[in-house]
């Protein structure tokens with residue numbers, strides 16, 4: 001876990017407060033944001049690009065037909081939270097090569113998101129940390145396209161989710177605990193904003209406050225619907241738009 005430390009963090013902690021948060025929540029909150037289908041609508045076009053490239057890659061490197069390549073891609077994604085893990089674990093695929101090849105397209109041209117995110121993040125108090133199973137180059141490109149990159153000095157991407165030499169992406173509780181320790185944030189002050197029920201469930205189990213974002217695609221959790229995801233996640237707050245977050249914090253349950 002080698003995410004960059006934020007300079008001046010202690011100062012920021014003292015100088016900001018969460019507007020509208022209930023009294024127990026008034027202590028400094030730190031927001032951990034997922035990327036795909038949370039900060040932007042990856043289901044609109046980007047997932048299709050990545051899925052196609054991943055299937056191509058599996059077909060080529062494992063020398064299997066298209067159907068089998070698709071089956072393995074989705075199997076590993078459901079089982080491990082990232083197709084990469086299954087390919088590394090079972091087929092000794094080179095992680096860096098795989099990530100580069102499968103995210104090699106004009107990302108910025110396909111980014112679709114809500115309007116006004118730059119203003120929203122400027123007025124949302126508290127530190128923001130990116131927490132995504134996507135690779136760093138891709139994540140940075142999306143953040144830049146969204147014009148919110150300045151707000152995310154700490155970025156945890158798949159490359160940084162190795163513990164003792166093994167990939168531990170979301171929903172690994174071990175990784176989440178290690179990341180909190182690294183960021184020096186008690187779980188009670190951590191808020192995870194996510195579209196994935198499985199990831200929220202894991203975070204909630206170790207004490208995070210949780211926000212389920214339902215406004216984008218329903219690919220997560222096996223493509224199940226919004227109501228099902230909400231029930232599975234048991235989220236403290238459910239939002240359809242990131243713009244509902246500042247007001248919703250007052251109702252954020254543990």
Ligand SMILES: [Mg+2]
Pocket residue numbers: 034035036037038194195196220
């Ligand atoms: Mg997501």
